[in-house]
Amino acid sequence: MITLTRIDNSRVTVNADEIELVEAQHDCIVTLRSGKRLIVRESPAEITELVVEYRRKCFIERYSSTS
Numbered sequence: 001m002i003t004l005t006r007i008d009n010s011r012v013t014v015n016a017d018e019i020e021l022v023e024a025q026h027d028c029i030v031t032l033r034s035g036k037r038l039i040v041r042e043s044p045a046e047i048t049e050l051v052v053e054y055r056r057k058c059f060i061e062r063y064s065s066t067s
Helices: 044-064
Strands: 002-005 011-014 019-024 028-032 037-040
Touching: 002 037, 002 044, 011 037, 019 044, 028 044
Parallel strands: none
Antiparallel strands: 002 011, 019 028, 028 037
């Protein structure tokens, strides 16, 4: 899960695996698999980094517990 900031400064937590598309127009638009669209303050690069960090954390937790 990653937390993003909506355009009105409210926070929303999104399942990173449900993100289908991130578009940078005047604002950054995140489209989820369901078709729901979120307008957020983070840039596409920031969202990408958040997703990478989330997946890295999941990977580390999964494989460090099996050792």
